[in-house]
Amino acid sequence: MKKFLWIAFLSFCFSGVAAESDWNADSVQVYFSRSVTPVVQKNWKDHKLILKTYRQFLKTCESVPDSVLKQCSWCFIDTYYNMACCESMMKRKKAAVDAFEKAIQYGYYDYAHAQKDTDLDNVRDDKRFQKAMERLREVGDFGYILRKSPGYDDAASIDSLPAFTYMDPNDRDLVRVRRYFNLDSIAGAGDEISKIKNLLAWVHNTIRHDGSSYNPEEKNAIALYEICKKEDRGVNCRMMAQMLNECYLAMGFKSRYVTCLPKSYINDCHVINVVYSNTLDKWLWVDPTWNAYVMDDKGNLLSISEVRDRLKKSEFVTVNEDANWNHKTPCTNDYYLDYYMSKNLYYLQCSDCSGFNNETYVEGKRRPVYITLSPTGEPYDKRWSTSNESWFWASPYK
Known part of the structure; x- marks a missing residue:
């Protein structure tokens, strides 16, 4: 798991959760930085709490338009990648691979990190995970991409x-x-x-x-x-x-x-x-x-x-x-x-x-x-x- 998340550096203040009609990329990122990141950083060994926190974030974003979500994809990359790690360590393979595939879908590309991240060891023998890693290699293994050019x-x-x-x-x-x-x-x-x-x-x-x-x-x-x-x-x-x-x-x-x-x-x-x-x-x-x-x-x-x-x-x-x-x-x-x-x-x-x-x-x-x-x-x-x-x-x- 990435214990220190990618945090958006924003120059304005925000408190509370915006009304549905007020959601934009900035408010989603601030909500993530204020309400999700501190909990995960403080409790990174408590997998159940981390999963609950991420699920609440995803639930909060259900009504946010896709066009907005695409502008703050890093929030969802962090969310799904770390959910995959938690699910893997809890030996829930299907849920772990589901989350890992979602992370790639949102733009996760760090092939080298995923290769060596011990949090994912419990799913490495899963065929669906292996196929996901093959797809990830095509966008995130830069030496491999250069060699194939x-x-x-x-x-x-x-x-x-x-x-x-x-x-x-x-x-x-x-x-x-x-x-x-x-x-x-x-x-x-x-x-x-x-x-x-x-x-x-x-x-x-x-x-x-x-x-x-x-x-x-x-x-x-x-x-x-x-x-x-x-x-x-x-x-x-x-x-x-x-x-x-x-x-x-x-x-x-x-x-x-x-x-x-x-x-x-x-x-x-x-x-x-x-x-x-x-x-x-x-x-x-x-x-x-x-x-x-x-x-x-x-x-x-x-x-x-x-x-x-x-x-x-x-x-x-x-x-x-x-x-x-x-x-x-x-x-x-x-x-x-x-x-x-x-x-x-x-x-x-x-x-x-x-x-x-x-x-x-x-x-x-x-x-x-x-x-x-x-x-x-x-x-x-x-x-x-x-x-x-x-x-x-x-x-x-x-």
Whole structure:
């Protein structure tokens, strides 16, 4: 059982149970957080009480429209998954499997957790439970999904797609970025790889990650830095990648920010950077959210393409030892690579143009085109997808 439930963080007060006509997604979630979660957390060993509490919640929601319930599916995922655990531990197999199937129906996808959760051991020999686990694997075993993905086709046409372009480091805005942050000093006087790593670490250490933050209107490195300092706030992974992208470009590196997407949208996606190394003649994986780059067993830095291929083949990959989230949580291979990024490497999306203020809306300014590298036969969209991996990751100097 998950003893600490996913709790909705809501900014308003609520007391009592709303009248039927007043139910909306917010009131359902607040009712769950106020009336269900505390009871379960306090009495998580009392299976009968937990089941009674969840059943009361379900009864309360009987008259709530399905359209509302879909907006707060996490409440029902928690409810049915933990009911399955309680029923299993009480050796009521049919009821346990019924609840487990309901959890999947509402969107439960944590295949790895369900596999090792001892609360479900009493139903593992049940054929219906085994079939449910097979269905769950198709949406929640991200390594398995990635391994099953089709390959790429370097013969695929790219005639209708725009070329990738990179702003010149002598552009006045990039010069301003370079001077504003004194990037020459930050990058240091070492070799190309050390400069790449120093700029990555500086952005990670300067701006904290906050996935729930709103995106400011002006999305360039200077504006992002100033609003974070003024409001004592962080930014999401996309904004961190925007900032690092401009720093690399300002220092003369070819760089892109890459939206890494799952096969089906589950919870979130992730945005990292690639920076081209002339020394290694390839694009390198760099992630400012985690201060992470990825290596093989010999310590060689890897590209997104190489990491994805190695994960598909179950070959060795590792992150740098000092990779971390906000200097609070270490970045581990099993979470970051085997779980989180395995989920988010199905589709890879890049803007056709890489430059200053790339995603700031300016009237009359050309908007970026987002091109997606998709597995063969599974285009992300009809117009701006390709399975031509060689073209997508070609050297920017050829």
